[in-house]
Amino acid sequence: MLEARNLTVAYDHRIAVADLSLTLKPGEITAIIGPNGAGKSTLLKSLNGQVRPSSGTIFLDGQPLEKLNRRSISRRIAVVAQEAELRFPVTVLEFVLGGRFAWATNSGWGWETEHDLQIADAVIRETELSELSGRLMNELSGGERQRALMARALATEAPILLLDEPTANLDLSHQATLVALVRNRCDRNEAAALVVTHDINLAAQFADNLLLMKEGRAVYSGTPEQVLQPQILQDVFEVKVLVDAHPVTGGPRVTPVHDSYRHP
Numbered sequence: 001m002l003e004a005r006n007l008t009v010a011y012d013h014r015i016a017v018a019d020l021s022l023t024l025k026p027g028e029i030t031a032i033i034g035p036n037g038a039g040k041s042t043l044l045k046s047l048n049g050q051v052r053p054s055s056g057t058i059f060l061d062g063q064p065l066e067k068l069n070r071r072s073i074s075r076r077i078a079v080v081a082q083e084a085e086l087r088f089p090v091t092v093l094e095f096v097l098g099g100r101f102a103w104a105t106n107s108g109w110g111w112e113t114e115h116d117l118q119i120a121d122a123v124i125r126e127t128e129l130s131e132l133s134g135r136l137m138n139e140l141s142g143g144e145r146q147r148a149l150m151a152r153a154l155a156t157e158a159p160i161l162l163l164d165e166p167t168a169n170l171d172l173s174h175q176a177t178l179v180a181l182v183r184n185r186c187d188r189n190e191a192a193a194l195v196v197t198h199d200i201n202l203a204a205q206f207a208d209n210l211l212l213m214k215e216g217r218a219v220y221s222g223t224p225e226q227v228l229q230p231q232i233l234q235d236v237f238e239v240k241v242l243v244d245a246h247p248v249t250g251g252p253r254v255t256p257v258h259d260s261y262r263h264p
Contacts, residue, residue: 001024001025001061001076001159001160001192002023002047002058002060002077002160002192002194003021003022003058004020004021004022004023004043004046004047004057004058005021005056005057005058005059006019006020006021006055006057007019007021007022007046007053007055007057007058008020008053008054008056009039009042009046009053009054009216010054015216016042016216017039017042017043017053018216018217019056020043020056020213020217020218021218022043022194022211022218024160024192024194026159026186026190026191026192027186027187027190027192028186028192028193028208028209029182029183029186029192029193029194029195029206029207029208029209030192030193030194030195030208030209030210031194031196031203031207031209031211032044032194032195032196032197032210032211032212032213033198033200033203033211033212034213034214034236035214035236035237037215038213038214039213039215039216039217040196040213041082041164041196042216043196043213044079044162044164044194044196046058047065047077047162047194048073048077048079048162049065049066049068049070049073052066060073060076060077061076071102074101074156075103075156075158076158076159076160077160077161078099078153078154078156078158078160078161078162079153079161079163079164080149080150080161080162080163080164080166081149081164082164082165082168089136089137090136091133091135091136091137092124092129092132092134092136092137092148092151093120093133093134095137095148095152096120096123096124096129096133096148096152096155097112097116097117097120097155099151099152099153099154099156100112100120100155102156103116119155119157120151120155123151123154124151126151126154127147127148127150127154127177127178128177129144129147129148129151132144132148141169142168142169143169143170143171143174145169146166146167146169146170147174147178149166150163150166150181154185158191159190159191160191160192160194161182161185161191161192161193161194161195162193163182163193163194163195163196164196165196165197165198166178166182166195166197167179167197167199167202175202179202179206182195182206183206195207200228200233201253201254203224204224204246204251204252204253204254205246205249205251207224208223209221209222209223210222210224210226210227210228212227212232214236219236220232220236224251224252225251225252228252228254229243230243233254237256239256239257239258240256241254241255241256241257242254242255242257243255
């Protein structure tokens with residue numbers, strides 16, 4: 001569905017992403033983990049066409065991304081970014097409906113159809129925002145706003161989801177809800193998701209594949225069991241870790257171990 005071949009992205013003379021190849025497949029979630037400044041967010045921006053690569057090629061459904069117009073890309077790729085600039089006050093419902101704009105057949109106010117409204121209403125319910133649909137976006141808490149960003153992305157019905165820290169500012173309950181929504185989209189609709197996260201343990205539980213980045217490069221990739229090895233994590237994050245089995249899922253669970261820790 002989405003493939004990057006030998007992708008390099010540079011800002012002036014600084015290499016943010018270096019010679020990275022990646023393929024997103026239907027039905028799978030790939031999580032990107034790594035230290036701050038590893039190039040994770042830059043990679044997502046380049047895969048969406050927001051940042052132009054210095055070299056390499058990105059293919060969307062077999063076509064070079066640079067050959068496609070913005071509307072075609074928006075119908076296939078939905079993005080949840082770390083920041084979302086709002087130029088004027090809009091309600092949650094209006095903001096979520098904005099995710100349907102790529103499908104509009106006309107322009108101007110009142111472009112949304114009954115079908116668009118039904119989709120917006122459904123994703124607002126899924127993200128537990130029904131009571132807030134008439135509230136202004138700038139009146140929401142950080143967690144509520146994050147859920148609205150996710151609802152807007154889901155409203156596009158795009159089969160590819162690029163999510164940058166989608167669980168930021170969310171409590172445990174809403175983290176579980178959001179992860180379940182992404183998992184269900186991939187399982188039911190054969191969507192593909194690429195998720196940037198600093199929560200390694202959360203990624204270990206919901207992702208099919210992990211891509212571990214450092215200094216712009218993909219240093220390890222594979223299943224959570226393959227990537228989340230103590231020596232690998234220590235080399236990349238420069239901290240000692242304990243990796244054991246999650247008591248419920250049996251998947252890997254990572255705990256940092258600092259010399260300053262003291263047992264009671």
